[in-house]
Amino acid sequence: MPRDIATVENTTTTTTTIGYGSASPGISPASTNAIELASRAQVLPEPEFLGAQTHPPQVWEQAIPEALQADRDHQRLLRHSTWHDGLPEELQHRWSQAVSLLGVGVTNLDFSGAISLLDFALSATDGVTRPIYYVNAHTLNIASVNPEFRGVLNAAWRVFGDGTGVRWGARAQHARMRANLNGTDLVPRMFYQLADQGYSYYLLGADEQTIARAAEYAQTRFGGWRLAGYHHGYVQGEAAGPMAKEIARCQPDLLLVGMGNPLQENWIHHQRKKLGVKLAMAVGGLFDHWGGNLTRAPRWVRGLGYEWLQILLQQPHKWQRYLVGNPLYLWRIWQNLARDRRQTRQWREQESGVELITI
Numbered sequence: 001m002p003r004d005i006a007t008v009e010n011t012t013t014t015t016t017t018i019g020y021g022s023a024s025p026g027i028s029p030a031s032t033n034a035i036e037l038a039s040r041a042q043v044l045p046e047p048e049f050l051g052a053q054t055h056p057p058q059v060w061e062q063a064i065p066e067a068l069q070a071d072r073d074h075q076r077l078l079r080h081s082t083w084h085d086g087l088p089e090e091l092q093h094r095w096s097q098a099v100s101l102l103g104v105g106v107t108n109l110d111f112s113g114a115i116s117l118l119d120f121a122l123s124a125t126d127g128v129t130r131p132i133y134y135v136n137a138h139t140l141n142i143a144s145v146n147p148e149f150r151g152v153l154n155a156a157w158r159v160f161g162d163g164t165g166v167r168w169g170a171r172a173q174h175a176r177m178r179a180n181l182n183g184t185d186l187v188p189r190m191f192y193q194l195a196d197q198g199y200s201y202y203l204l205g206a207d208e209q210t211i212a213r214a215a216e217y218a219q220t221r222f223g224g225w226r227l228a229g230y231h232h233g234y235v236q237g238e239a240a241g242p243m244a245k246e247i248a249r250c251q252p253d254l255l256l257v258g259m260g261n262p263l264q265e266n267w268i269h270h271q272r273k274k275l276g277v278k279l280a281m282a283v284g285g286l287f288d289h290w291g292g293n294l295t296r297a298p299r300w301v302r303g304l305g306y307e308w309l310q311i312l313l314q315q316p317h318k319w320q321r322y323l324v325g326n327p328l329y330l331w332r333i334w335q336n337l338a339r340d341r342r343q344t345r346q347w348r349e350q351e352s353g354v355e356l357i358t359i
Contacts, residue, residue, distance in 0.1 A: 091116055094158065095350065099177070100343035101169040102144040102332055104135055104153050106161045108170070110178040111189060117158060118190050121279040122199055122253050129272045130157040131265075131280045134183050137165030137329040138321050139261045144332050149262045152269045160186070162284075163307070165326065169333045173341050183283040184296065187256065188222070195224025202247050202277070203287065205233035205258030210291035217290040228252035233259040240271055248276035255280040258287040285311075 091097075091113055098105035109117070121130045133156045135143070143150040153159055160181035161167070170177045203215055215230040228250040235243040247255060255277040257264045264282040272280065288294040294314055296307070312318060333340075 091120075095347040098159075098344070098347050099161075099170045099173060099175050100340040100347065101135070101161075101166065102140045102336055102340065103150055103343065104140060104143050105159060105347060106135060106166060106170075106177075107158045108161070108175065108178055109181065111181070111186065114160065114179070114181050114186055115190060115193050118186075118279065119194055121157070122194065122197075124278055129275050129277050129280055131268050131272060131282070132156060132158050132160065133265050133268075133282045134160050134162040134181070134284060135166065136161075136163040136182075138325055140165070140169070141325050141329050141332070142262055144336075146262070149265070152262070152265050155269065156265075165329050168330065169340075172333055172337055173344060175344070183281065183286050184289060187281070187283060187286060191218075191222035191225060195222065197224070198226075199253045200226040200228040200251070201254040201256060202228045202250055202252040203230040203256050203258075204235070204243070204247070205256070205264070205283070206287040206291060207234075208232045210287055210293060213292055214287040214290035217292075233257070233263075236263065236267070240267060241274065244271040244274035248274060251276065253278045256283045256286065257281070258283045258285065260284065 091109075094107065095105060097107050097109065099108055100106075118132075121132075124130070133139075133153055135153065139153075139162075143153055160183075161170070161177055162182035163180065167177050167180070201218075203211055203218065205211060206214060211230050211232050215227060218225075219227050229247070229252070231243065231246075255268075255275060257268055257280065259267060259282075261284070264284070268275075268280045268282060285294060289296060294311065296310070312323075
């Protein structure tokens with residue numbers, strides 16, 4: 001049974017692991033104005049590490065399956081919504097601001113621009129859920145060999161870059177990421193800067209004990225917001241639909257989902273029309289930090305780009321992700337550099353109707 005603030009029960013949890021190729025029908029990033037309008041953690045068991053598989057690095061060139069073109073009703077709604085009314089001109093264009101990294105469009109903004117986007121989404125009245133995802137080297141490794149997941153990422157309202165791998169990938173294209181827009185830093189800034197505006201939030205993810213501690217932390221730390229409810233993240237399969245409806249019943253403005261890649265992005269993507277929230281963000285391991293399971297690296301370590309070492313020391317079971325996945329990511333960036341450069345250039349030259357896989 002879902003828990004809101006007034007109801008906390010012991011719940012028997014079951015987990016259904018979603019494979020990398022199990023994405024459901026979604027939105028094509030090739031829609032005309034729907035690219036601008038498309039509706040858009042690390043605690044659940046992770047699927048088998050992708051780096052050990054033998055997929056060719058060029059697989060991201062393949063056309064997104066027809067299944068990802070299916071959601072026509074949602075596309076029509078988005079095309080006719082006032083998706084960007086009131087946004088500054090420089091923030092309106094999803095793709096002209098994007099850098100292609102292994103076929104995923106990563107928005108290049110500073111913290112001020114990102115907060116402006118979040119503020120706009122939370123104050124919108126068009127009834128559309130705007131998803132925001134964060135990608136790091138691990139996420140991009142998954143997307144590079146999984147066209148469905150790559151399509152889910154590119155159907156987001158925005159995708160922000162998290163970590164040194166994203167910066168290195170952009171630098172290979174002679175681009176500089178304006179900020180490290182990871183959720184662990186951006187989400188607290190959002191809470192502080194957008195406080196006392198009547199917004200509410202719901203936390204979904206982690207295990208039962210961790211999410212309860214995370215909710216207590218958020219209530220204590222972030223005044224000027226209302227906690228609408230929280231629930232553990234073991235809500236895949238048949239449990240996903242009822243969970244989405246329960247979130248809608250609580251009527252939060254913001255939903256934070258922490259289930260790990262690619263579970264959290266797929267969950268938001270598939271349930272977005274049931275959620276009734278204005279903004280849905282996939283936040284990775286944020287609840288582990290808020291719940292006391294992880295300690296952040298010192299600021300100087302983060303500044304050098306080695307926060308992943310701190311995570312590895314605390315979660316050694318992720319050794320493949322970092323010690324094998326990081327070199328694999330850099331090899332894929334190099335292998336696909338010319339394609340990514342051309343895609344980035346195409347996005348900058350076109351304001352709408354961009355076909356993601358045109359190389």
